[in-house]
Amino acid sequence: MFQKPLPDFTIQDTYPVCINYIDDAGIKQYMVDIQDHVYSQSEKYLDLIRQSKLEELDIPTIFNIPMDVNGKRSKTHENNWFVKLYKYYFSKNEQRYVDANQFYNRIKLDGVVNNNSKRCCYCNNNKIEVVDHFLPESKYIFLAVNPINLVPACEECNDNKLAYSPSRTEPVLVHPYFDVIDNISWLDVQIAERVELKDEKKYIYVFEYFVKDLVECPIDIQRIKKTFEKLKINDNITFDAQNFFNTELIYELNDPEELGELTDQVLALHFRKKSQKLIVQGYGINHWKVALYKMLSNFSNFSYFKENPL
Secondary structure (H helix, E strand, O other): OOOOOOOOOOHHHHHHHHHHHOOOHHHHHHHHHHHHHHHHHHHHHHHHOOOHHHHOOOOOHOOOOOOOOOEOOOOOOHHHHHHHHHHHOOOOHHHHHHHHHHHHHHHOOOOOOOOHHHHHOOOOOOOEEHHHOOOOOOOHHOOOHHHEEEEEEEEHHHHHOOOOOOOOOOOOOOOOOOOOOOOOEEEEEEEEEEEEEOOOOOOEEEEEEEOOOOOOOOOOHHHHHHHHHHOOHHHHHHHHHHHEEEEHHHHHHOOOOOOOOOOOOHHHHHHHHHHHHHHHHOOOOOOOOHHHHHHOOOOOOOOHHHOOOO
């Protein structure tokens, strides 16, 4: 989880462009007539997120979709068009919808050309592949094409998040545009297990990432923990961490021509410098590799990684 720059365009830019594509004159007029309500809800969103009270965002009855005779949402009601604006035009990569789709692409690019910025705003690991609705469009239909509710993410985090909605009992997830936690070291890692592979006469190391219990944090630490848990970020990053450690780093630690002959003190300093270098390069203090190097920099006995199975 790390902060992304807020898009430099608003719902007042995206909404009119999208509804202009609607062919049905009656539906188009309906969407024009309701736009002031859409803009009003956008202002409420901004006000509440800045107060850390986004769970209080209401859904005015004007945005309700009535039930049909089968007890399901009516598929013919005009309010269905809020989600259709996103599906048919905003996210549609076709030349005829380029005026709307350009906004989608600009969110994915997040206004930066640096490759380090192309990582998912949630896991800070996988590459950006989709645009995620921070509050689900299925519930908050008026936010379907609102830039403040659309964030660049990877498919894995997007799938794990599903249609999560905050409530009085469920915290608001960390918002990539409004929650500043980049300067707080909240991610940590520990060795969960050392597994012996008898046939290969070696060990493999299993890691577990977690959110620290911080006394001081710019936002409620439970929001960070909920985001980490809901999006299954540990599962996401431990795969890469374990692959990196068990296929590369462990061999360097045992190779006399690499790190094998260094003393424990020198090795600890080496990993401390590696973590600092990654931070300078733009990975951030909460990247999985930074946390891994920090953990190793606190080791006082590296012989643990140089033992062979009996």
